[in-house]
Structures are given as C-alpha cells and as structure tokens.
Amino acid sequence: xxxxxxxxxxxxxxxxxxxxxxxxxxxxxxxxxxxxxxxxxxxxxxxxxxxxxxxxxxxxxxxxxxxxxxxxxxxxxxxxxxxxxxxxxxxxxxxxxxxxxxxxxxxxxxxxxxxxxxxxxxxxxxxxxxxxxxxxxxxxxxxxxxxxxxxxxxxxxxxxxxxxxxxxxxxxxxxxxxxxxxxxxxxxxxxxxxxxxxxxxxxxxxxxxxxxxxxxxxxxxxxxxxxxxxxxxxxxxxxxxxxxxxxxxxxxxxxxxxxxxxxxxxxxxxxxxxxxxxxxxxxxxxxxxxxxxx
Amino acid sequence: xxxxxxxxxxxxxxxxxxxxxxxxxxxxxxxxxxxxxxxxxxxxxxxxxxxxxxxxxxxxxxxxxxxxxxxxxxxxxxxxxxxxxxxxxxxxxxxxxxxxxxxxxxxxxxxxxxxxxxxxxxxxxxxxxxxxxxxxxxxxxxxxxxxxxxxxx
Numbered sequence: 001x002x003x004x005x006x007x008x009x010x011x012x013x014x015x016x017x018x019x020x021x022x023x024x025x026x027x028x029x030x031x032x033x034x035x036x037x038x039x040x041x042x043x044x045x046x047x048x049x050x051x052x053x054x055x056x057x058x059x060x061x062x063x064x065x066x067x068x069x070x071x072x073x074x075x076x077x078x079x080x081x082x083x084x085x086x087x088x089x090x091x092x093x094x095x096x097x098x099x100x101x102x103x104x105x106x107x108x109x110x111x112x113x114x115x116x117x118x119x120x121x122x123x124x125x126x127x128x129x130x131x132x133x134x135x136x137x138x139x140x141x142x143x144x145x146x147x148x149x150x151x152x153x154x155x156x157x158x159x160x161x162x163x164x165x166x167x168x169x170x171x172x173x174x175x176x177x178x179x180x181x182x183x184x185x186x187x188x189x190x191x192x193x194x195x196x197x198x199x200x201x202x203x204x205x206x207x208x209x210x211x212x213x214x215x216x217x218x219x220x221x222x223x224x225x226x227x228x229x230x231x232x233x234x235x236x237x238x239x240x241x242x243x244x245x246x247x248x249x250x251x252x253x254x255x256x257x258x259x260x261x262x263x264x265x266x267x268x269x270x271x272x273x274x275x276x277x278x279x280x281x282x283x284x285x286x287x288x289x290x291x292x293x294x
Numbered sequence: 295x296x297x298x299x300x301x302x303x304x305x306x307x308x309x310x311x312x313x314x315x316x317x318x319x320x321x322x323x324x325x326x327x328x329x330x331x332x333x334x335x336x337x338x339x340x341x342x343x344x345x346x347x348x349x350x351x352x353x354x355x356x357x358x359x360x361x362x363x364x365x366x367x368x369x370x371x372x373x374x375x376x377x378x379x380x381x382x383x384x385x386x387x388x389x390x391x392x393x394x395x396x397x398x399x400x401x402x403x404x405x406x407x408x409x410x411x412x413x414x415x416x417x418x419x420x421x422x423x424x425x426x427x428x429x430x431x432x433x434x435x436x437x438x439x440x441x442x443x444x445x446x447x
Contacts, residue, residue: 092315095323102329104377121423128381
C-alpha cells in the first residue's frame with residue numbers, strides 16, 4: 001500500500017491515509033446535508049470508509065507497538081552478551097597484570113602440571129639483577145625437578161633444612177643467598193668495568209664472589225703506593241666482607257700518613273660496597289685535580 | 295591446513311568463548327591465590343605507564359632509554375600499602391640495566407611504629423624486595439605475638 005505522507009511529518013506510515021480518510025469524512029458529512037436521494041448510497045460509502053479507517057488505525061497502532069517492543073527486547077540482550085564477555089576479558093587482563101606484578105615482591109611463580117615453578121628475583125641497591133627459578137614437584141616428599149641455581153649456592157643444604165617442613169622458609173632462605181651473591185657479583189663487576197684505571201693488575205675472584213684479591217692505587221695519577229687488598233665474605237648471606245686486609249707490598253716501612261691511609265681503606269672496604277669505595281677515591285682525585293688548577 | 299576460523303581463534307584471544315574465558319580466569323585466579331599464600335602479600339591493584347626517553351641521537355648510537363612508572367596496592371593481613379616506583383631501563387650495545395630510581399611507600403596503619411622504620415630505610419635504599427620481605431616477616435611476628443599472648447590469657 002503506497003502511502004504518500006509528505007504533508008504530515010510527524011505521522012507514521014498510516015498518517016497520510018488517515019488524513020485523507022478524515023477529509024473524505026468531512027466531505028461526506030457535507031454531502032449528508034444534501035438531498036435524500038443519494039443518502040443511502042453515500043451512507044454506505046461513509047460506513048465503509050469509517051470501518052476502513054478504523055482498521056488502518058488499528059494496524060498502525062499494532063505496528064508501532066510491535067516496533068517498540070522489538071527495540072526493547074533486542075537491545076538489552078545484545079549489550080548483556082557483549083558486556084559479559086567484555087567483563088570477563090577485563091577481569092582476565094587485570095589478573096594477568098597482577099600476576100606479573102608479583103615479581104616486584106622478589107618472589108613469583110607459575111602453577112605447572114607437576115606443581116609449581118617459583119622465580120626468585122635479585123637486586124642490589126635498587127639495581128635489578130638476575131632471576132633464578134626452582135621447579136618443584138608437589139609430591140610426598142616434595143622434590144626439586146630442576147632449577148637454575150648456581151652450583152656454588154648450597155641448595156641441597158637449604159633444601160635438607162626446610163624444603164619438607166616449610167616451603168616458604170626454604171624459598172626465603174634461598175632468596176637471601178641469591179640476593180647476597182648477586183650483590184657481591186655486582187660490586188666486583190662494577191669495580192672491573194668502571195674503575196679499571198685504579199687497578200694495578202687483574203681482579204682475582206672466585207665464582208661465589210666471596211673472596212676477592214686485587215692491587216690498587218687510590219690515586220692512579222699520583223705517586224701513591226699500590227696497596228694489596230684481600231676481601232673475604234665469610235657470611236655468604238651478606239654483601240659486605242667479614243675480613244679485610246690491606247697491605248703494602250714494599251720493602252720500606254710506611255710513613256705514618258700512609259699507614260693511616262692503609263688503615264682507613266681497610267675500614268672503608270668493611271663498611272661500604274666495593275665500587276662505592278672506589279667511587280669515593282675517584283671523587284677525591286677530582287677534588288685534588290681541581291685544587292691543582294686553582 | 296587450518297581453516298580461517300581456526301587460525302583466527304588461535305591467534306586472537308578475543309575470540310575465546312565465555313566458557314573458555316571463565317576456565318582460564320579460574321586458573322589465573324588459583325595462581326594468584328597461590329602467590330598470595332607463598333609471599334604473604336595480597337596485591338589488589340596494579341598499573342604501569344611506560345615512557346620512552348630515547349632521543350634520535352641515542353637511537354643512532356644504539357642506545358635505548360625507557361622510564362617505567364609502576365603503581366601497586368594491596369595488603370599483608372591487616373596492613374594495607376600503596377607502592378609507587380620508577381624503573382629506568384638503559385640499554386646499550388654491551389648490556390641492559392634496570393634501576394629503581396624512585397620508591398614511595400604509603401602505609402595506612404600508624405599503629406605500628408616499628409614499620410615506619412624499615413619503610414623509610416627501604417625507601418632510602420630503593421630496596422623494593424626488602425620492603426616486601428620485611429613486611430611479611432613483621433606481620434608473621436605480630437601474629438605469633440598475638441597467639442602467644444592469647445595462650446596466656
């Protein structure tokens with residue numbers, strides 16, 4: 001049914017027809033006042049037009065109601081489906097990122113088919129260093145499937161003490177040893193890379209980095225005597241040495257000022273990280289240079 | 295040969311059905327619970343922002359400099375914390391270094407004065423791991439003390 005309704009912008013599909021019908025009705029009312037001859041024919045026409053109008057009205061209402069309810073039922077369902085998926089995705093991304101964040105506590109891990117793989121992060125003075133892992137099989141007894149712990153770390157000893165009774169304690173203890181080793185290694189590496197100019201020979205070190213031996217000059221440019229330092233870290237859960245000896249490899253006796261220097265160096269190595277001791281030597285050198293300029 | 299749909303599903307995780315998502319989420323949440331129990335730390339919120347500080351001159355010299363800003367918050371039993379820190383990543387031909395350049399720890403509980411001591415030490419040394427380890431041990435010690443006192447009541 002073609003319904004031209006350019007004259008009624010707010011009408012629906014039936015509005016044009018209704019207006020037309022109403023015009024016809026108005027016309028027919030006028031004609032009703034006319035001579036009785038044509039009355040019955042017109043009367044019929046009116047009745048027919050009226051019933052057609054009513055049918056059309058009903059159809060328009062029905063269709064409008066149908067459109068409204070269809071809109072109402074489709075939209076919420078669709079958005080609910082999409083948002084459930086979205087909600088789950090968002091939750092999943094959130095949980096994943098929190099899992100990643102656990103490495104900042106120093107201990108992290110993943111569940112495996114056998115049990116769990118724990119990752120231990122190490123750091124020294126804000127420098128993030130190597131990570132190590134221990135893959136545990138959850139069985140009675142608990143056992144280590146494989147790991148990346150260096151051979152000179154007493155893993156078996158620590159496991160024998162704590163693994164079966166308290167996994168947490170086992171891991172925290174391992175953390176201690178690994179962080180200390182990482183820290184000692186970092187100090188030795190920094191000495192070799194940043195302060196090579198101060199060393200009068202190669203730095204001698206063992207794999208555990210708890211025994212270091214080197215010859216150095218506190219003032220590489222000046223006429224200072226080379227000192228020999230030997231640093232022993234008996235407590236391998238610490239990053240500072242327990243025993244330090246600084247000696248002078250000369251035949252002459254040291255003057256008092258040099259003896260004072262030697263003693264102060266010994267104290268420095270005991271209390272400050274190795275590379276920082278040399279950094280302070282470098283700063284002193286700079287100061288001396290500055291003094292010479294002025 | 296894989297069908298187009300098969301390829302698309304395996305590459306794009308967004309095509310997982312709700313059921314797959316739910317089971318995956320369940321696995322991840324168990325992992326979270328495990329880490330919570332292991333470390334004693336419950337991380338509830340985490341966000342990070344990455345800022346690329348590499349200049350064109352650096353790129354020419356094969357140097358990369360990136361600043362990461364991390365924010366995490368959570369609790370260790372009754373003690374809540376908020377930690378914000380920055381990590382500077384510096385990469386040149388020889389090596390990659392990651393350094394914590396700033397550490398801020400905000401603790402809600404003022405009831406424990408011993409806490410503030412090791413918190414400021416950790417901030418000073420930028421020792422993030424030490425903070426979490428100490429927090430865990432401190433809380434354990436508190437719980438142990440509580441249990442011991444209860445025993446004598």
